[in-house]
Amino acid sequence: MGNFLLGSYSVRLDKGGRIKIPEKFRIALEEDHGKELFITSLTDESVQVYPLSVWEELSGVSGEGALHLQPTVRKFMLRVNRKGSQVRIDSKGRILINQTLREKAKLEDEVEVIGLSNHLEIWNKNKLDGTLEERPLTNEDFEKIAELMPRGKPK
Amino acid sequence: MGNFLLGSYSVRLDKGGRIKIPEKFRIALEEDHGKELFITSLTDESVQVYPLSVWEELSGVSGEGALHLQPTVRKFMLRVNRKGSQVRIDSKGRILINQTLREKAKLEDEVEVIGLSNHLEIWNKNKLDGTLEERPLTNEDFEKIAELMPRGKPK
């Protein structure tokens, strides 16, 4: 809760398809949420890693009432759970990214781990940088952000 | 909170790509927010430096509910975190500007550090002055400013 996951690091997959979580991220994660994570893929483009407690809170909402019957919610939950699995940070600070996730997201050798406040995303480095170059933030994007994230001074 | 970052200073990058933060800025920053900063680039044109607490308040909003799944928010967060990193003002008042930020924003030798109330921006001096010349404020801009800015004063 207190710690934000910020910035990005480039790391290598080891022979077995594991990555070492960058120290800053690992410490922040373990302090706030422990060693249990949920790893999945929203689109095959990249891999998402959530602290288990954050994921439970997010996906738990879908259990309220009959929301889980809503078609888009069903579609979403079906996908993320089909692709996903629970993983634990090992004693050396590593996690395994299973084979299908690796293949779909084209993760091999060098990958980029990005902190996104409350979760991590893992990308093929070239694909990520290509995407960012091709689609830079536009004025319309900034307008939208200013609209969506306006709560500058709640307190 | 009490201190505003105002004006601009020209400073030199050291061999390792570090800058010494101008004393006035450094003191204002440390008094209000401590030594932790977040450095990133919204567009490759220049580099933004936020006090960590200011950045967390801004980006923390994206962690609320499922807002971080909104496409524009994802795009924004992905970019700023890919480019960004948390840095700490060291015992000598220095911060590191990493290589990719330096390259993209063409920062070398002498750069301009500008105070923008709650954050700093770092520019290549010539590019900055060129930009200001090429894109002066228009009447339409002033209209927009007059519309938008008064809302900032709820108290």
Added chain:
DNA sequence: AATTTCCCATTTTGTCCCGTTTTGTCCCAT
């Protein structure tokens, strides 16, 4: 005197590798 610059030593972090364990798969005998 105070600040900047240079540079080196220490510590921290990441990488590679190998041995062990677990899991999964295939095939055969009952």
Added chain:
DNA sequence: ATGGGACAAAACGGGACAAAATGGGAAATT
């Protein structure tokens, strides 16, 4: 069909080494 044995593949754990980040002393500059 089904249980089990044997083999193969994937997962896991940890040691040793390499690379990089960090911090600060001391000379140089203002």
